Amino acid sequence: MAKKLLDILSERFGSSIVLSTHDQCGDETAVLDAAHWREVATFLRDDPRCKMNMLVDLCGVDHIWDSQRLEVVAHLNSLELGHRLRIKARVGDEDCEGAVIDSLVPVWVGANWFERETFDMFGIRFEGHPDLRRILLYEEFEGHPLRKDYPAAKTQPLVPYREGPDVLGKLPPFGPDEGMVFGRKHLDYMKEED
Amino acid sequence: MGELTKPTSSRVIQAGESGFATTKFNELLAWARKYSLFQYPFVTACCAMEFMATASPRYDVARFGAEAPRFTPRQSDVLWVVGTISQRQAPILKRVYEQMTEPKWVIAFGTCASCGGFYDNYATLAGIDKVVPVDVYIPGCPPRPEAVLDGLLLLQDKIASMDTTPGVVKPRHDPAQNLVNLRRKTEDSAG
Numbered sequence: 170m171a172k173k174l175l176d177i178l179s180e181r182f183g184s185s186i187v188l189s190t191h192d193q194c195g196d197e198t199a200v201l202d203a204a205h206w207r208e209v210a211t212f213l214r215d216d217p218r219c220k221m222n223m224l225v226d227l228c229g230v231d232h233i234w235d236s237q238r239l240e241v242v243a244h245l246n247s248l249e250l251g252h253r254l255r256i257k258a259r260v261g262d263e264d265c266e267g268a269v270i271d272s273l274v275p276v277w278v279g280a281n282w283f284e285r286e287t288f289d290m291f292g293i294r295f296e297g298h299p300d301l302r303r304i305l306l307y308e309e310f311e312g313h314p315l316r317k318d319y320p321a322a323k324t325q326p327l328v329p330y331r332e333g334p335d336v337l338g339k340l341p342p343f344g345p346d347e348g349m350v351f352g353r354k355h356l357d358y359m360k361e362e363d
Numbered sequence: 364m365g366e367l368t369k370p371t372s373s374r375v376i377q378a379g380e381s382g383f384a385t386t387k388f389n390e391l392l393a394w395a396r397k398y399s400l401f402q403y404p405f406v407t408a409c410c411a412m413e414f415m416a417t418a419s420p421r422y423d424v425a426r427f428g429a430e431a432p433r434f435t436p437r438q439s440d441v442l443w444v445v446g447t448i449s450q451r452q453a454p455i456l457k458r459v460y461e462q463m464t465e466p467k468w469v470i471a472f473g474t475c476a477s478c479g480g481f482y483d484n485y486a487t488l489a490g491i492d493k494v495v496p497v498d499v500y501i502p503g504c505p506p507r508p509e510a511v512l513d514g515l516l517l518l519q520d521k522i523a524s525m526d527t528t529p530g531v532v533k534p535r536h537d538p539a540q541n542l543v544n545l546r547r548k549t550e551d552s553a554g
Contacts, residue, residue: 306451310485314484319485321485324450324487324488324489325450326453327454328453328494335528335529337490339478
């Protein structure tokens with residue numbers, strides 16, 4: 170059923186907007202041009218053959234090895250017609266500069282918090298979002314932690330840490346001598362670059 | 364570093380044949396304090412289930428005089444930090460601790476509160492002792508109610524003996540040791 174959706178999209182918008190489509194195990198995906206993100210989303214919501222009345226999820230992906238690094242992914246569902254579709258668009262260059270895309274809040278109100286989270290974690294800006302600020306982390310946080318170049322062990326404490334002999338390290342069963350090496354401190358890639 | 368190896372044993376009031384009991388004022392005060400701990404539960408995560416189990420009738424924390432929760436830090440003696448504390452919550456925890464009146468004690472309930480557990484990332488505070496001083500650590504993911512009661516008794520012992528060094532409740536049976544023993548056994552039998 171959703172295969173037909175991909176055909177409808179390609180037919181309506183052409184290969185300059187719907188860059189490619191693929192499907193696997195019944196999961197259909199359309200890769201879109203970021204400049205027409207909201208236009209395609211509005212079409213998917215309003216067209217009587219699509220009727221995508223539910224935005225299931227919206228998130229970001231960091232492809233650190235690519236020239237267009239960041240990607241926005243949205244999962245759509247039609248409660249009425251019972252089909253699903255995933256749409257994706259690449260934004261930003263290899264340094265995440267210019268990672269801007271149209272907000273989907275005017276199309277689906279539920280996009281509000283998803284877009285705030287994506288902004289929080291990846292630093293993708295959503296044009297036309299009514300209240301784009303961090304949702305999970307705090308205002309003082311610098312950087313975007315789910316980008317692959319954010320050091321995995323880097324913390325940004327809000328209160329200065331106490332020091333002294335009564336501040337313990339990892340306790341069992343999470344210590345290195347317990348036969349279960351949960352800590353990642355021994356791995357080189359965990360060390361913060363200066 | 365104290366570990367609970369034997370049950371609480373301090374007796375402060377020694378009754379003589381004369382019908383009088385003598386003690387020191389501080390010891391009497393500590394004895395009174397250790398059996399009337401008003402708790403402030405700072406409960407954030409899944410350890411809350413074991414906390415509820417400990418508080419409810421089967422394990423019955425009321426037997427130790429620590430059953431009354433106070434939902435303002437200004438009326439409480441012991442701060443139970445139950446669950447993962449995120450970096451964003453750390454200032455709130457510190458403020459709650461600062462609002463408690465002396466004397467005050469802190470129990471880190473579960474591995475996350477004690478050391479961050481398996482969380483080792485941008486969001487999580489790796490152990491509340493980086494923000495507030497801790498008296499008793501109860502590791503475990505989550506700790507069994509027995510371990511929690513061990514921790515409470517350890518705290519009572521510390522209060523009675525006016526000992527301020529932090530103590531770690533040692534698991535009576537460490538599951539990780541099982542794995543180590545099993546591996547050694549397999550390696551031995553494999554030759």
